Amino acid sequence: MIPEDRFVSEITFNVRYAETDMMGIVHHASYLVWFEEGRSAFIRQQGGSYARIEESGYFLAAGELSAKYIKAAIYDQEVTVRCWIDSSRSRTVTFACEVVDTATDDMLFSATIKLICLNTDAQITRVPAEWDVWLNA
Amino acid sequence: MIPEDRFVSEITFNVRYAETDMMGIVHHASYLVWFEEGRSAFIRQQGGSYARIEESGYFLAAGELSAKYIKAAIYDQEVTVRCWIDSSRSRTVTFACEVVDTATDDMLFSATIKLICLNTDAQITRVPAEWDVWLNA
Amino acid sequence: MIPEDRFVSEITFNVRYAETDMMGIVHHASYLVWFEEGRSAFIRQQGGSYARIEESGYFLAAGELSAKYIKAAIYDQEVTVRCWIDSSRSRTVTFACEVVDTATDDMLFSATIKLICLNTDAQITRVPAEWDVWLNA
Amino acid sequence: MIPEDRFVSEITFNVRYAETDMMGIVHHASYLVWFEEGRSAFIRQQGGSYARIEESGYFLAAGELSAKYIKAAIYDQEVTVRCWIDSSRSRTVTFACEVVDTATDDMLFSATIKLICLNTDAQITRVPAEWDVWLNA
Numbered sequence: 001m002i003p004e005d006r007f008v009s010e011i012t013f014n015v016r017y018a019e020t021d022m023m024g025i026v027h028h029a030s031y032l033v034w035f036e037e038g039r040s041a042f043i044r045q046q047g048g049s050y051a052r053i054e055e056s057g058y059f060l061a062a063g064e065l066s067a068k069y070i071k072a073a074i075y076d077q078e079v080t081v082r083c084w085i086d087s088s089r090s091r092t093v094t095f096a097c098e099v100v101d102t103a104t105d106d107m108l109f110s111a112t113i114k115l116i117c118l119n120t121d122a123q124i125t126r127v128p129a130e131w132d133v134w135l136n137a
Numbered sequence: 138m139i140p141e142d143r144f145v146s147e148i149t150f151n152v153r154y155a156e157t158d159m160m161g162i163v164h165h166a167s168y169l170v171w172f173e174e175g176r177s178a179f180i181r182q183q184g185g186s187y188a189r190i191e192e193s194g195y196f197l198a199a200g201e202l203s204a205k206y207i208k209a210a211i212y213d214q215e216v217t218v219r220c221w222i223d224s225s226r227s228r229t230v231t232f233a234c235e236v237v238d239t240a241t242d243d244m245l246f247s248a249t250i251k252l253i254c255l256n257t258d259a260q261i262t263r264v265p266a267e268w269d270v271w272l273n274a
Numbered sequence: 275m276i277p278e279d280r281f282v283s284e285i286t287f288n289v290r291y292a293e294t295d296m297m298g299i300v301h302h303a304s305y306l307v308w309f310e311e312g313r314s315a316f317i318r319q320q321g322g323s324y325a326r327i328e329e330s331g332y333f334l335a336a337g338e339l340s341a342k343y344i345k346a347a348i349y350d351q352e353v354t355v356r357c358w359i360d361s362s363r364s365r366t367v368t369f370a371c372e373v374v375d376t377a378t379d380d381m382l383f384s385a386t387i388k389l390i391c392l393n394t395d396a397q398i399t400r401v402p403a404e405w406d407v408w409l410n411a
Numbered sequence: 412m413i414p415e416d417r418f419v420s421e422i423t424f425n426v427r428y429a430e431t432d433m434m435g436i437v438h439h440a441s442y443l444v445w446f447e448e449g450r451s452a453f454i455r456q457q458g459g460s461y462a463r464i465e466e467s468g469y470f471l472a473a474g475e476l477s478a479k480y481i482k483a484a485i486y487d488q489e490v491t492v493r494c495w496i497d498s499s500r501s502r503t504v505t506f507a508c509e510v511v512d513t514a515t516d517d518m519l520f521s522a523t524i525k526l527i528c529l530n531t532d533a534q535i536t537r538v539p540a541e542w543d544v545w546l547n548a
Contacts, residue, residue: 018307020433027429028199029169033292051350062165067202075474076325155301155444159294159349170429188487198538212296301475306440336439341476
């Protein structure tokens with residue numbers, strides 16, 4: 001369920017052929033790539049840039065993932081990835097996403113991922129205060 | 138924790154360069170591909186073949202996934218994927234896996250995935266009785 | 275060099291994080307996926323659909339590929355994939371593409387791929403006459 | 412054709428499910444990943460390590476690729492990737508590979524890739540003299 005009290009980013013694209021597998025549907029790992037691109041878009045649509053975050057010496061590494069595959073996406077289908085911040089703590093940020101069919105809004109996939117904030121030495125570190133702008137969007 | 142009361146498959150390989158990302162470590166979606174190959178190996182090591190399962194008109198599609206990223210794998214590292222059946226019901230099979238560093242046995246990743254049994258019409262269907270051989274291994 | 279005597283499709287998107295590798299740039303296999311999506315867009319922008327082509331019993335399988343990596347693409351960069359038909363014969367279609375930086379038009383990658391027309395039995399077959407619409411666009 | 416006057420590395424593995432696409436065969440970009448892993452194995456089997464090469468400040472980036480898709484590989488098939496050095500110059504190394512069916516030795520794919528030697532500033536640089544050990548193997 002999309003929250004109404006915070007910013008939700010949205011990107012739309014066609015499913016790529018390479019994202020399918022021999023079952024004739026989208027491979028289950030492809031959705032993680034879409035979710036990740038959804039997070040990139042979330043930060044971009046807030047005026048930030050995950051590329052700049054890494055340049056400034058911070059990294060958001062995958063910690064825990066939970067995902068539901070509801071209805072299979074297929075090649076060439078137009079899909080929309082919506083992404084928002086589920087919660088954040090001093091050292092972690094948890095994003096949520098849902099992937100829907102753009103035309104019908106049918107839910108295809110939903111997931112949350114807890115990301116851990118690391119510094120350039122790969123040590124767990126506090127989320128910088130500057131991120132508040134988009135963390136509380 | 139690896140169960141002692143059932144069959145646990147094991148495969149070992151080197152991390153591929155393509156499986157890394159610009160963080161310098163393995164991309165979080167690559168582990169799903171390893172887990173999937175772990176399941177293929179599980180069935181293969183039980184004398185079965187997932188390819189033959191699909192030929193016989195059954196498909197195991199991803200339903201729910203839960204994963205923990207414990208320690209990052211890196212390029213060229215030798216890793217071992219262990220895989221076993223966590224549980225099975227009339228229409229679903231849940232696999233578990235852990236990925237460890239082959240040399241030290243350090244835990245890198247653990248996950249479970251609930252797979253849904255489909256027929257050629259993509260309808261949810263009962264797991265065939267013939268699968269008992271490896272389901273209860 | 276983009277030909278002026280035929281249709282050239284164009285799609286623009288941001289480079290995904292998953293498309294990078296530990297060299298900090300886009301992995302060389304990712305460009306093939308973009309080229310393929312460029313071909314999908316070519317057919318789509320001509321009013322066709324590669325999905326429908328496969329439904330009608332024809333497949334375009336990779337035969338020969340030739341590619342030049344000119345300048346590395348990086349994460350989040352906006353890139354444009356231009357795609358056109360280089361040549362076609364009775365049983366093959368050769369597509370060409372170039373990938374450029376959207377903002378500067380700097381060339382990043384160029385390639386051609388000869389695709390072989392197969393039927394549902396994976397036999398080489400004649401390109402259907404109906405394809406003339408987009409083959410000669 | 413495999414040369415008889417130089418070292419040829421060999422690795423064997425089963426095709427992964429994720430490497431297939433909805434055509435029911437291996438996706439054409441997957442072969443590049445295998446070729447790359449073949450190069451990693453080439454260096455490894457010569458007592459070197461591409462990971463250590465990058466640690467020492469050198470990178471081998473894709474420059475030109477040429478590939479032939481001869482016969483489609485399928486899921487679970489055991490394939491063998493053979494890899495050797497086609498030629499080398501002061502600033503480039505060209506690898507060749509072939510992928511065959513392990514059981515029958517049927518040729519599935521062949522390719523060459525010219526890699527460009529870069530330093531940590533991404534400038535083209537001379538191949539270090541220490542590489543002669545495996546370059547002339």
